[in-house]
Amino acid sequence: MIKRTVLNLSLISILLGGCTVGAAPTQSETSVSVSDTDLEAAYDAYQDVLATYVDADGLVDYAALQQNREQLDQFNGAIAVVSDDMYNSWTEAEQIAFWVNAYNSLTLASIIDQDPIRDIKDIVGVWRIRQHPIQGQSKTLDNIEHQTLRADFNEPRIHAALVCAAISCPLLRNEPFRGETLDAQLEDQVQTFLAKEDGFWIDQAEGKVYLSTIFQWFGEDWIPSYGVEDGFAGNEAERSVLNFISNYVSAEEKAYLEAGEYDVVYIDYDWSLNDQS
DSSP: OOEEEOOOOHHHHHHTTTTTSSSOTTTOOOOEEHHHHHHHHHHHHHHHHHHHOOOSSOOOOOHHHHHHHHHHHHHHHHHHHHHHHHHHSSSSSHHHHHHHHHHHHHHHHHHSSSSSSOGGGTTTTTTOOOOOTEEEEEEEIIIIIIIEEEEEEEOOGGGGTOOOTTTSSSSSSSSOOOOEEEEHHHHHHHHHHHHHHTEEETTTTEEEEEEHHHHHGGGGGGGHHOSSSSSSSSHHHHHHHHHHHHSSSSSHHHHHHTOSSSSEEEOOOSSSBBBOO
């Protein structure tokens, strides 16, 4: 087993807490990495953050979190120095959970880094410019979502778990994602997201099926596992999405979706902050 140098997490927070812009040191430049024990402690800290500041509706008390951010910084400091050896030893589910947690926790940090707190779309470069140290690299939120999660894994359910701090996003879960429970957690996230007014609903009287714009932006991600040639409505991506959704509805609604005699309508996205206040 490769020997790791363990850095005290309080020191990590001091060194990395403010480094949201700029390049992180690569693992060839530093021998510092987090131990299994300290990473687990960081996950426990992140659990406390989510349980304390996220309510049952997935809304966040950003003002309180901004005043008590040490545990969030502890988690973000720990994921910054996960070694390649540690990461490569994980199962695929553990890797997916790691990146989803990273995206969500770094999004929280991006919001509370602002004074005053503002909607995410009002933060210049929040997705494509702001750099975050993670796994010995420097990544943007877009890097995590598009060049890592979507590129390396065939798991479209991540789109029900990645939370970009807006009302029309999926609900932020009040616990971290874990490899051993990832499938059940993602299933729960999908069901919760589809139950939202701006997630999915059917109006048979009007002959319309309403979908979150997320399904329009990322519909192609459902094609490899849910692509169909017959049934459903719309283009290839839309048919794939609807085939996926048909697994989460009643038998009557499933038959309606499969018949394809309706129009697909995308719901306007509400970018207002998912704030409790």
